[in-house]
Amino acid sequence: MAAPYDLNDDSVVVIIGSGAGGGTLGNELAQKGIDVVVLEAGARIEHEDFINDEWDSFAQLAWLDHRTTGGGWRVSKDFPNLPAWIVKAVGGTTTHWAGASLRFQEHEFKTLTHYGKVEGANLLDWPLTLAELEPYYAKAEDKMGVTRTNGIEGLPGNNNFKILKAGADKLGYKDCHTGNMAINSADRDDRMSCQQTGFCFQGCKWGAKWSTLYTEIPKGEATGKLEVRPNSHVVKIEHDDSGKVTAVVYADKDGTLQSQKARIVCVAGNSIESPRLLLNSASSKYPDGLANSSGQVGKNYMRHTTGSVYAVFEKPVHFYRGTTMAGIIRDEAKHDPSRGFVGGYELETLALGVPFMAAFLDPGGWGRSFASAMDSYANMAGLWIVGEDMPQEQNAVKLHGELKDKYGMPIPDVWFTDHANDIAMRNHAYQQGQAIYAAVGATRSFPTPPYPSTHNLGTNRMSEKPQDGVVNKWGQTHDIKNLFVSDGSQFTTGAAENPTLTIVTLAIRQADYLAREMGAGTI
Amino acid sequence: MTTIYEQRPGLSRRELLKRGTIGAALIITGNAVISPDKAWGLETAALKPDTMATLIKLARDIYPHDSIADRFYAIAVKGHDTKAGTDGAHRELIEAGIADLDARAGAGGYRGLGWEDDRVDILKQIEATPFFQAVRGDLVVSLYNQKELWPHFGYEGESYSKGGYIARGFDDIEWL
Numbered sequence: 085m086a087a088p089y090d091l092n093d094d095s096v097v098v099i100i101g102s103g104a105g106g107g108t109l110g111n112e113l114a115q116k117g118i119d120v121v122v123l124e125a126g127a128r129i130e131h132e133d134f135i136n137d138e139w140d141s142f143a144q145l146a147w148l149d150h151r152t153t154g155g156g157w158r159v160s161k162d163f164p165n166l167p168a169w170i171v172k173a174v175g176g177t178t179t180h181w182a183g184a185s186l187r188f189q190e191h192e193f194k195t196l197t198h199y200g201k202v203e204g205a206n207l208l209d210w211p212l213t214l215a216e217l218e219p220y221y222a223k224a225e226d227k228m229g230v231t232r233t234n235g236i237e238g239l240p241g242n243n244n245f246k247i248l249k250a251g252a253d254k255l256g257y258k259d260c261h262t263g264n265m266a267i268n269s270a271d272r273d274d275r276m277s278c279q280q281t282g283f284c285f286q287g288c289k290w291g292a293k294w295s296t297l298y299t300e301i302p303k304g305e306a307t308g309k310l311e312v313r314p315n316s317h318v319v320k321i322e323h324d325d326s327g328k329v330t331a332v333v334y335a336d337k338d339g340t341l342q343s344q345k346a347r348i349v350c351v352a353g354n355s356i357e358s359p360r361l362l363l364n365s366a367s368s369k370y371p372d373g374l375a376n377s378s379g380q381v382g383k384n385y386m387r388h389t390t391g392s393v394y395a396v397f398e399k400p401v402h403f404y405r406g407t408t409m410a411g412i413i414r415d416e417a418k419h420d421p422s423r424g425f426v427g428g429y430e431l432e433t434l435a436l437g438v439p440f441m442a443a444f445l446d447p448g449g450w451g452r453s454f455a456s457a458m459d460s461y462a463n464m465a466g467l468w469i470v471g472e473d474m475p476q477e478q479n480a481v482k483l484h485g486e487l488k489d490k491y492g493m494p495i496p497d498v499w500f501t502d503h504a505n506d507i508a509m510r511n512h513a514y515q516q517g518q519a520i521y522a523a524v525g526a527t528r529s530f531p532t533p534p535y536p537s538t539h540n541l542g543t544n545r546m547s548e549k550p551q552d553g554v555v556n557k558w559g560q561t562h563d564i565k566n567l568f569v570s571d572g573s574q575f576t577t578g579a580a581e582n583p584t585l586t587i588v589t590l591a592i593r594q595a596d597y598l599a600r601e602m603g604a605g606t607i
Numbered sequence: 608m609t610t611i612y613e614q615r616p617g618l619s620r621r622e623l624l625k626r627g628t629i630g631a632a633l634i635i636t637g638n639a640v641i642s643p644d645k646a647w648g649l650e651t652a653a654l655k656p657d658t659m660a661t662l663i664k665l666a667r668d669i670y671p672h673d674s675i676a677d678r679f680y681a682i683a684v685k686g687h688d689t690k691a692g693t694d695g696a697h698r699e700l701i702e703a704g705i706a707d708l709d710a711r712a713g714a715g716g717y718r719g720l721g722w723e724d725d726r727v728d729i730l731k732q733i734e735a736t737p738f739f740q741a742v743r744g745d746l747v748v749s750l751y752n753q754k755e756l757w758p759h760f761g762y763e764g765e766s767y768s769k770g771g772y773i774a775r776g777f778d779d780i781e782w783l
């Protein structure tokens with residue numbers, strides 16, 4: 085059963101956030117017999133209570149605390165208070181996510197080496213190699229039940245996939261299939277198989293899709309070594325005179341501030357809240373925020389080069405039926421500078437319901453052109469572009485100069501502007517996406533702009549040298565030995581692949597390191 | 608409260624004719640907007656009924672779906688009346704925005720312009736205003752989030768209670 089720990093218990097590892105990073109780390113540590121308290125800002129909503137309705141589900145799960153955004157990206161104009169589409173609930177964004185689970189490619193850990201200096205980009209090699217991560221990738225794939233790994237069959241293709249596949253064949257693409265998905269294609273791990281309900285983004289009511297909410301967290305709780313405290317919003321991390329972190333201050337469900345003592349603190353609040361928390365924890369000893377001697381906390385914000393292509397056909401497709409991300413084309417994921425940009429991108433099917441299609445097809449659009457597109461909804465197919473974007477120092481999560489949240493802490497202000505490489509890649513992907521659909525008879529297609537960020541990365545990046553980044557290859561901050569980062573904000577660069585498998589992989593590996601170092605008494 | 612109801616009684620065909628209503632025009636009477644076929648009516652609480660009638664027209668011009676009835680556009684914009692009841696600034700935004708549309712349209716007002724293209728020309732002039740942004744931003748949810756309209760778009764909505772699409776056509780495409 086879930087262990088309740090005392091606020092004054094200073095032997096516990098405190099993890100902030102229960103999503104892909106935090107939820108996985110919590111379970112892994114608990115399995116090793118380490119006492120863990122996970123503080124989660126959101127409520128605990130079990131999967132049976134998820135809602136098959138886009139806006140209602142958004143209201144139930146999304147992180148809606150006040151945020152602002154600026155910079156050259158279109159999201160700052162179209163969605164001025166919604167830079168990111170992520171979750172505030174136990175399970176974090178693994179409730180919303182689609183399940184695409186791809187390993188990074190070898191060269192993507194060494195982008196500075198392979199791409200060379202790119203003007204305006206803050207490229208850096210990871211202090212890690214694919215070979216070092218491979219055993220952990222294998223564990224993560226097994227844990228998450230990723231299709232096409234561990235002998236798990238692929239999912240069946242829905243209508244949206246069949247169109248993608250037919251187009252891919254016409255264009256001569258070779259690497260197109262129904263994906264590596266953390267969605268059960270058959271019963272596994274006490275969870276049932278995908279029923280093709282088509283509401284993956286609204287939380288899987290069947291539990292067929294992996295989420296820490298109903299896998300890692302209950303497994304960890306069953307050890308008696310993990311306590312998940314929902315409705316616990318962390319506002320500050322405290323430290324002693326020696327600089328070691330000692331406690332975490334959070335607002336409980338009534339808004340009352342509590343202080344949980346800790347031996348070790350792991351920050352896993354996703355790439356906007358994690359750096360915000362480090363910055364908001366500034367003190368006289370650390371005037372620029374915790375772990376920020378490099379000045380890189382909050383910098384190098386990445387969100388993948390994204391965009392969508394929707395296309396209309398003469399006859400019905402009903403693309404909303406079945407898994408939201410039902411297939412992939414990987415041929416463009418390679419690094420091939422002859423295309424006019426460095427890095428690569430994946431093309432993955434995507435479907436939205438009518439309410440979200442109206443909001444996202446062409447934000448701000450109106451008139452006959454828009455309405456007739458909506459009238460063709462039943463005949464649409466669609467794909468999403470996800471490609472490597474360039475880390476840039478001025479793309480950053482900053483503390484807002486004036487606005488504060490209800491606990492008196494400055495809110496995050498998210499700045500992002502595309503790099504020229506991002507734009508060149510997106511345009512290439514738009515062209516290929518439209519060509520795929522034209523090849524199977526599309527009568528009209530739409531190069532749709534990026535949505536608010538679903539992949540948020542890089543704001544506490546990993547580096548070999550302390551002056552280049554915030555954490556070392558274990559996610560341990562360079563400055564403070566018992567402070568760790570355990571989410572996607574560790575990413576040195578973003579790669580072309582969806583990030584979650586790598587977040588989970590790093591969390592499993594970090595748990596091994598923590599157990600080792602705690603055992604050795606070094607932290 | 609803003610109310611919308613079907614088949615408002617009490618307005619005879621003769622009365623309608625007396626008001627000189629012709630064609631597809633919405634009828635204004637007292638504090639209500641009534642559909643020409645009297646199939647539904649909308650009572651306003653804070654906004655002028657004339658304003659509401661123009662809002663309905665404006666909503667259709669923003670997202671013109673010719674086979675969707677006015678009633679759905681009325682449902683989609685009635686929230687502005689509700690909001691105007693408690694928020695004076697919002698009432699002012701809407702009333703002034705509609706008055707501006709009428710002024711730009713000339714003698715017969717916005718609703719008096721017979722061609723959609725002429726009305727759209729005016730909308731293009733005001734597309735960047737807070738008024739237009741407020742109306743469009745609200746409408747993109749209040750129109751497309753009406754479940755009754757989803758069949759029009761060929762969207763089936765909730766599917767969990769029906770067992771998903773695993774046995775209901777997730778891969779039924781035949782024309783490829």
Ligand SMILES: Cc1cc2nc3c(=O)[nH]c(=O)nc-3n(C[C@H](O)[C@H](O)[C@H](O)COP(=O)(O)OP(=O)(O)OC[C@H]3O[C@@H](n4cnc5c(N)ncnc54)[C@H](O)[C@@H]3O)c2cc1C
Binds near residue numbers: 102540
């Ligand atoms: C619609 C959608 C589809 C996606 N599809 C995919 C996909 O197919 N493949 C893929 O790889 N990725 C996908 N993603 C991205 C994926 O969900 C994220 O990369 C992943 O969940 C991030 O993990 P995380 O641990 O960094 O953060 P999260 O999972 O977001 O967890 C962070 C948690 O921390 C909590 N928290 C934040 N601040 C505080 C605080 N101060 N105190 C306490 N708690 C706090 C939050 O409430 C949240 O629960 C998708 C995302 C979305 C939105």
Ligand code: SF4
Binds near residue numbers: 267281289290292
């Ligand atoms: S399509 Fe499959 S994975 Fe997605 S929500 Fe439905 S059952 Fe879950």
